[in-house]
Amino acid sequence: MNRTPKVAAVHDLSGLGRCSLSVILPVLSVMGAQCCPLPTAVLSAHTAFPAPEVAAFQDLTGAMEQTLVHWEALHTSFDAIYSGFLGSLQQIDVLQSLIHRLRRKETLVLIDPVMGDHGRVYRTYTPEMCEQMIRLAAEADLITPNLTEAALLLGEPFHRIPTSQSGMEEWLRRLSLDGKRSVVVTGVSFTPKALGAGCLDCRSGKIRFAMAPLEPGHFFGTGDLFAAVLLGSLLRGETLSESTARAVDFIQKSVARTLAVGTPMLDGVQFEPLLRELL
Secondary structure: OOOOOEEEEEOOEEOOOOOOHHHHHHHHHHOOOEEEEOOOEEEOOOOOOOOHHHOOEEEOHHHHHHHHHHHHHOOOOOOEEEEOOOOOHHHHHHHHHHHHHHOOOOOEEEEOOOOEEOOEEOOOOOHHHHHHHHHHHOOOOEEOOEHHHHHHHHOOOHHHOOOOHHHHHHHHHHHOOOOOOEEEEEEEOOOOOEEEEEEEOOOOOOEEEEEEEOOOOOOOOHHHHHHHHHHHHHHOOOOHHHHHHHHHHHHHHHHHHHHHHOOOHHHOOOOHHHHHHHO
16 A cells, blocks of 8 residues: 655645635645645635735644644654745744654655745735745755745845746756755746746756746735645656646646636635646
8 A cells, every 4th residue: 555645734724715725735635645734823814805904813823833742742754844824933933843853854845935926025024034934945855936035035136036048047046055955936937928937956957947828817825726736746756847847737727717717816716626637
């Protein structure tokens, strides 16, 4: 019997809006992994929904710390540790402690350094949190920044984000810390009609780009969906370039379907009917 890969997923959970754990759990499950959530917070809806003054938000930093103690007492081990949005310096510290205490030699640490998008840092992220996230990401085997986060990691101004393939190749090499970690940068585009991702595999040093037709609109949660498909593919033994291409293709198909059926953008992409393609 084949052993099921086990993933510690350090993310928030939103009641409304397809993002974070609500997309990561089904994707990793259908791709054959056991997803073990370590929730950072529970929200009534993701933060782009209106009426934030009545929104429910439960910070789970204390529960995170207690969960780590329990997991360590149980001698739990993971094939992958995968993190996304973190809400405070303390949560970054908890994740760093989890990596140090539960990481094995073969554990894949995937850090999505969620700090901003569209050339802006998220309002909840202080300069100190950004610096700590950069230090945390240095411990990853694989990072999946968008273009804004790639600039933050490199200390580059947003207006210098590369628009050419050669420029993005240079950024990928720099983001790899001289080949110490693999990198997938999302939101890459070299022509007006295509969007995708670029990856550098630290084991081979090879750089590849995967592109798909550009769909109109902006949907929340696609970064979480992308990284979950990427991780699920890697845990099945696919190469980084194959996994990147699979994730790019799945996101494009999910967005196209969402637009076709008229799902509101705040609800996120309607990926559920396409999950069978990930089997």
